[in-house]
Amino acid sequence: MAIDSGTKEQSHKEHRSRQSGAKADKKKRDTSQNGKKQNPKAFAFSSTVKAKRLQSRSVEKEQRRLHVPTIDRSYGEQPPYVVLVHGPPKVGKSLLIKSLVKHYTKHNLPEVRGPITIVSGKQRRVQFVECPNDINGMIDAAKFADLALLLIDGSYGFEMETFEFLNILQVHGFPKVMGVLTHLDKFKDVKKLKKTKQHLKHRFWTEIYDGAKLFYLSGLIHGKYVKREIHNLARFISVMKFHPLSWRTAHPYVLVDRFEDVTPPEKVRLNNKCDRNVTLYGYLRGCNMKKGTKIHIAGVGDYSLAGMTGLADPCPLPSAAKKKGLRDKEKLFYAPMSGLGDLLYDKDAVYININDHFVQFSNVDEKGEATNEGKHEDVGVALVKSLQNTKYSVDEKLEESFINLFSRKPNLLSNAQSDGKDTYESREEIRMIEPLEEYQSREAIKGDGSAEESNAEDSDGSESESSDKNEAARKDASDQDANLKDHLKEHVEFHGGRSRRKVIFGNDLDHNDMEDSDFEAEDDGDDNNDDDIQASSGSDSEEDEDVHETDDEIGNIAKWKESLVERTSSRQTINLMQLVYGKSTSMPTTSINEHDSSVDDESDGDDFFKPKGEVNKKHGGIEGGNWNIEDCSKFTNYSNLKDWKEEKLREGIRDRFVTGDWSKASQRNQAAEAKVLDDDAVYGDFEDLETGEKHDGNHTDDASSDVNHKEDDLAKEERRLKKLALRAKFNAQFDGAESSEEELESKHEGKSGRDQSKESGYFDKLKDEIELRKQMNIAELNDLDDATRLEIEGFRTGTYLRLEVHDVPYEMVEYFDPCHPILVGGIGLGEENVGHMQARLKRHRWHKKVLKTSDPIIVSIGWRRYQTIPVYAIEDRNGRHRMLKYTPEHMHCLAMFWGPLAPPNTGVVAFQNLLNNQI
Ligand SMILES: Nc1nc2c(ncn2[C@@H]2O[C@H](COP(=O)(O)OP(=O)(O)OP(=O)(O)O)[C@@H](O)[C@H]2O)c(=O)[nH]1
Numbered sequence: 001m002a003i004d005s006g007t008k009e010q011s012h013k014e015h016r017s018r019q020s021g022a023k024a025d026k027k028k029r030d031t032s033q034n035g036k037k038q039n040p041k042a043f044a045f046s047s048t049v050k051a052k053r054l055q056s057r058s059v060e061k062e063q064r065r066l067h068v069p070t071i072d073r074s075y076g077e078q079p080p081y082v083v084l085v086h087g088p089p090k091v092g093k094s095l096l097i098k099s100l101v102k103h104y105t106k107h108n109l110p111e112v113r114g115p116i117t118i119v120s121g122k123q124r125r126v127q128f129v130e131c132p133n134d135i136n137g138m139i140d141a142a143k144f145a146d147l148a149l150l151l152i153d154g155s156y157g158f159e160m161e162t163f164e165f166l167n168i169l170q171v172h173g174f175p176k177v178m179g180v181l182t183h184l185d186k187f188k189d190v191k192k193l194k195k196t197k198q199h200l201k202h203r204f205w206t207e208i209y210d211g212a213k214l215f216y217l218s219g220l221i222h223g224k225y226v227k228r229e230i231h232n233l234a235r236f237i238s239v240m241k242f243h244p245l246s247w248r249t250a251h252p253y254v255l256v257d258r259f260e261d262v263t264p265p266e267k268v269r270l271n272n273k274c275d276r277n278v279t280l281y282g283y284l285r286g287c288n289m290k291k292g293t294k295i296h297i298a299g300v301g302d303y304s305l306a307g308m309t310g311l312a313d314p315c316p317l318p319s320a321a322k323k324k325g326l327r328d329k330e331k332l333f334y335a336p337m338s339g340l341g342d343l344l345y346d347k348d349a350v351y352i353n354i355n356d357h358f359v360q361f362s363n364v365d366e367k368g369e370a371t372n373e374g375k376h377e378d379v380g381v382a383l384v385k386s387l388q389n390t391k392y393s394v395d396e397k398l399e400e401s402f403i404n405l406f407s408r409k410p411n412l413l414s415n416a417q418s419d420g421k422d423t424y425e426s427r428e429e430i431r432m433i434e435p436l437e438e439y440q441s442r443e444a445i446k447g448d449g450s451a452e453e454s455n456a457e458d459s460d461g462s463e464s465e466s467s468d469k470n471e472a473a474r475k476d477a478s479d480q481d482a483n484l485k486d487h488l489k490e491h492v493e494f495h496g497g498r499s500r501r502k503v504i505f506g507n508d509l510d511h512n513d514m515e516d517s518d519f520e521a522e523d524d525g526d527d528n529n530d531d532d533i534q535a536s537s538g539s540d541s542e543e544d545e546d547v548h549e550t551d552d553e554i555g556n557i558a559k560w561k562e563s564l565v566e567r568t569s570s571r572q573t574i575n576l577m578q579l580v581y582g583k584s585t586s587m588p589t590t591s592i593n594e595h596d597s598s599v600d601d602e603s604d605g606d607d608f609f610k611p612k613g614e615v616n617k618k619h620g621g622i623e624g625g626n627w628n629i630e631d632c633s634k635f636t637n638y639s640n641l642k643d644w645k646e647e648k649l650r651e652g653i654r655d656r657f658v659t660g661d662w663s664k665a666s667q668r669n670q671a672a673e674a675k676v677l678d679d680d681a682v683y684g685d686f687e688d689l690e691t692g693e694k695h696d697g698n699h700t701d702d703a704s705s706d707v708n709h710k711e712d713d714l715a716k717e718e719r720r721l722k723k724l725a726l727r728a729k730f731n732a733q734f735d736g737a738e739s740s741e742e743e744l745e746s747k748h749e750g751k752s753g754r755d756q757s758k759e760s761g762y763f764d765k766l767k768d769e770i771e772l773r774k775q776m777n778i779a780e781l782n783d784l785d786d787a788t789r790l791e792i793e794g795f796r797t798g799t800y801l802r803l804e805v806h807d808v809p810y811e812m813v814e815y816f817d818p819c820h821p822i823l824v825g826g827i828g829l830g831e832e833n834v835g836h837m838q839a840r841l842k843r844h845r846w847h848k849k850v851l852k853t854s855d856p857i858i859v860s861i862g863w864r865r866y867q868t869i870p871v872y873a874i875e876d877r878n879g880r881h882r883m884l885k886y887t888p889e890h891m892h893c894l895a896m897f898w899g900p901l902a903p904p905n906t907g908v909v910a911f912q913n914l915l916n917n918q919i
Contacts, residue, residue, distance in 0.1 A: 066763050069767045081124070081146040082129055083126050085130050087150060094111070096182070096225065097128045098224070099230045101333065103230050104234065104332070104333075113818040114257055114336070114821065115128065115337070117314075117333060127283075131145075133161070139865055140298045143298075144285075148176070149178050150178070152182070153183045154196060155186035157503065159501055161501070173248065179213070184197075185218060201214050213236065251286050252285070252825070253825040257334070259816060260279045263813075276809075279804050282803075283800055284795055288795060293827065294826070294832050296827055296862075300809065302827065305803055836897070836898055837861075837899060838894055838895070839897070840892050840894060841892065841908070843889075854869050856869050857897075857911065860911070866900070869898070871896045872886070874893045
C-alpha cells in the first residue's frame with residue numbers, strides 16, 4: 001500500500017515537446033502538410049496557376065518525347081543485343097562479364113574470349129563482348145555495340161580511354177551507354193567514397209547527359225562482384241530499350257563469334273603464307289543481307305562472299321526453341337571462342353560441349369589438371385572433355401588430337417595465353433627495374449601520340465540519332481566543348497605497376513586536392529611530372545600556356561578561368577555572328593552590288609572567278625523569288641523587322657508559347673483564314689512570322705503561294721485518305737489487332753482531352769503507317785516459297801550466318817585474336833567504288849598540333865578504316881573553296897580525300913596514329 005500511495009503521489013516531470021530544433025521542424029512540416037492536404041493527388045489542381053504550369057510542363061515533356069519515327073528494318077527474330085564492356089586495362093572488364101554470365105546462366109566462365117551469347121529473358125538474348133584496349137578495337141567496337149558499359153576505376157578516376165571511346169561513339173552513332181564504377185572497396189573513408197561517387201557521377205553526366213545511369217560495384221566477394229549489385233545491373237540490361245541507329249539499320253553487319261580457317265591443308269603445307277579461305281559465323285544484324293552483297297572485314301578489306309548459309313540458331317530464344325526430346329534442355333549460352341556452348345555440326349567441324357551440371361565435372365583448372373567433382377569419370381567423358389578444348393581448324397585438330405586425347409596437354413591457345421601473360425609480366429618487370437627511363441620515354445610518346453589518337457572530328461552526319469537522350473548527349477558534348485572539356489587534360493603516370501592515362505579536369509582541381517590527400521606522396525610528384533610532360537611535348541599553343549599557368553599557381557585558378565571564359569565567349573560571339581548573321585548580311589550586299597553594277601566585289605579583275613560570280617547571281621535570282629525557304633535570314637528586309645525590344649510586341653506573341661493561353665490560338669486561326677482572303681494590309685501582324693511568308697508588297701506572290709499551298713494540302717489530304725483506306729483494308733484482313741490498339745489510343749486521347757493529343761496522334765499515325773507498310777511487306781513475302789523469298793528478301797536479321805570468304809591474307813589467320821572481335825559489314829551499292837570525298841572536319845580539342853594538308857591520316861567512316869591524304873579547305877563567302885595548309889583553330893573546315901566512298905551524312909573520325917601504345 002505504502003508503495004502504491006507513494007507512486008500515486010510521485011509527480012513525474014511532464015513531457016515537454018520540443019519547440020525548436022530538427023525534431024520540432026519535422027513535426028511542424030508533417031502537421032502542416034497533413035493539415036492542408038491529406039491526399040495531395042486529390043488536390044492537384046487547387047490552384048489554377050499551378051494547374052497551368054503542370055499542364056505546360058506535361059506538354060513540354062510530351063514534345064520532347066516526340067521524334068521522327070525510325071524505320072526498323074529488322075524482319076526476323078531480334079538478334080542478341082551486343083553489350084560491350086569497355087574500360088581501361090585492369091579495371092575489371094573480364095570479371096564483370098564473368099559475374100554477369102554467372103548471374104544469367106549459373107555457370108562459371110573460365111575466361112572471356114570473343115562474344116558470349118546468353119539468354120537473358122523469354123524474349124531477349126544478349127551478347128557480351130569485352131572491348132580490346134587498342135584504338136582499332138575500340139573503333140570497331142563502337143560500330144557494333146548496342147549498349148556500352150563504361151567501366152571506371154573509382155579509386156583512380158577517369159582515364160583517357162573512356163573519353164576517347166566516348167568520342168568515337170559519338171561519331172559512329174551513339175548507342176546506349178551506362179557507367180560502372182569499380183574498385184570502390186579501396187576507399188577506407190566512407191565520406192570520401194561518397195564524395196568521389198558524387199563527383200564522378202556529375203562528371204559522367206557532363207560527358208553523356210544529365211541522369212545517365214551510373215552503377216557502383218562496391219567490391220568483391222569470393223573474387224566476384226556482389227551478387228545483389230550484379231543482379232541490379234542485369235535487370236537494367238534486361239529491360240533496356242534499344243533504338244535502331246540509322247547507319248546500322250541501312251547496312252547489314254555480323255559480329256563474328258566463331259572463326260575457322262578452311263584453307264585446304266595441302267595448300268598451306270606448300271606455302272605457309274598463302275592466301276587463306278576462312279569461314280565467319282555470327283548473327284546477322286542491321287538489315288537483311290541479300291546474296292551477292294559485298295562485305296568489308298574491318299581491318300582486312302572488301303571481299304565478295306564465296307558462300308553464305310543460314311544455320312540453326314545455336315542459342316535460340318526459349319520461346320523459339322523447339323524441344324526435340326525430353327532431355328533436350330534449353331541452351332542458355334553460346335560462346336565458342338570461350339569454350340562454352342553445345343553440340344554443333346556444320347560443314348567444317350563438329351563441336352561437342354557438355355554443360356558442367358549434366359556430367360558433374362569441372363573444367364580443367366589453371367595447372368591443366370582436372371579437378372574431379374563428379375563421382376566417377378569414364379573414358380567417354382574424358383574424351384568429350386578433351387574434345388571440348390579443341391576449337392580450331394580441322395587440320396590443327398588432326399595434328400593435335402592425339403595429344404589432347406591422351407596426354408592432357410594444355411591446348412595451344414592456353415599456351416599462347418600464358419605466353420602472353422609471361423611477356424606482359426616480363427614487361428612489367430622491366431618497368432619495375434627501370435621505372436624512370438621507361439616512364440619518361442613513354443611520356444614523350446604519349447604527350448603527342450595519345451592525344452593524336454583522340455583526334456575525333458565532328459561531321460555533318462552525326463545527327464542520325466534516334467533516341468532523345470542520345471541526342472541530348474551529343475548536344476551536351478558539343479555544347480560543352482568550349483567551357484568544360486577544354487579544361488580536360490591527359491596526365492600520364494605510373495600507377496599500380498603500369499602506366500595509366502588519367503583525365504584531369506581544369507575545373508576539378510580543388511576536387512583533386514580532396515582526392516589527392518589519399519595518395520599525397522604520389523601526386524605531388526605527379527604535378528611536377530605534369531609540367532614535364534608539357535615541357536617535353538614542346539607545344540607552344542595558347543592553351544598549353546594556360547595550362548602551365550594553372551600548374552604553376554593553383555591559387556590563380558579563378559583568374560585563369562576568367563581569361564578562358566572571356567576568350568571562349570569572345571570566340572563564340574564571332575562564330576555566332578558568322579553562323580547566324582555573317583551570310584545574311586553579306587549575301588544581300590553582294591547581290592545588291594552585283595545588281596547595281598556588274599563589277600565583281602571580291603574577285604574583281606580576276607577573270608578566272610567570273611563564272612562563279614555569275615553563279616552566285618543566279619542563285620540570288622532563284623532564291624530571290626522563293627520566299628518560302630526556311631532560311632529567311634538571307635533576304636532580310638530590315639524595314640520589316642520587328643523591334644522585339646518593344647514590350648507590346650512581345651506581349652502579342654506570348655500566347656504562342658507553351659506557357660501562354662492557347663484558347664486564343666483557335667480564334668486566331670479562324671481569323672487568319674479570313675485575313676488571307678482579305679486584301680487589307682496585314683503588315684506588322686505576327687501571322688507573317690509564323691508562316692514564314694512576307695507580305696511586303698508581294699500580294700500576288702502570296703496569293704499564288706497560297707494557291708500552291710492549298711493544292712499541296714489537297715494532294716496531301718488525298719494521299720492521307722488513300723493510306724487510311726489501305727489501312728482499313730489491312731485491318732479487315734488481319735484480325736484487327738491494330739484497330740483494337742487504336743481504340744485504346746483513342747480512348748486514352750479522349751481521357752486526356754487536350755489539344756496536344758492531336759499532335760501525338762499524328763506521331764502515332766506516322767508510326768502506324770510505318771508498321772503498316774512493314775506488315776504489308778511481310779504479308780506479301782509470306783506468300784512466297786522459301787527459296788524465292790530468300791532471293792528477294794535476303795537473309796533476315798537475327799539469322800545465324802556462316803560466311804565463307806576466300807583469299808584473305810594469311811595474317812588474318814595468323815594474328816587472329818579471339819579477344820579482338822571481327823566485324824563484318826555489308827557494303828551498300830555505290831559504296832564499293834573509290835573516289836574523292838568531302839567531309840566537314842574539326843581538329844579535336846585534345847589534339848595539340850594543327851593538322852597539315854597532305855599529312856596522312858587514318859579515317860574511320862562507315863565500316864571502314866583506312867589511311868588517306870587529306871587536303872584541307874575552307875569555303876569562302878563567295879562560295880569558292882580555298883585550300884588551307886593547316887586546319888583552323890576551333891573551326892570546322894573541309895577535308896577532301898580519296899578513298900572508298902561512303903554515303904552522305906556518315907560520321908567520320910580521323911586519327912593520326914593508331915599505335916597500340918596504351919597498355
Ligand atoms: N579490389 C577490387 N579488385 C577488383 C575489382 N574489380 C576487379 N578487380 C580485380 O582487378 C583485376 C583485374 O580484373 P580483370 O577483370 O582481369 O580486368 P580487365 O579489365 O578484364 O583487364 P584486362 O582484360 O587486362 O584489360 C582482377 O584481379 C580483379 O580481381 C574491384 O571492384 N575491387
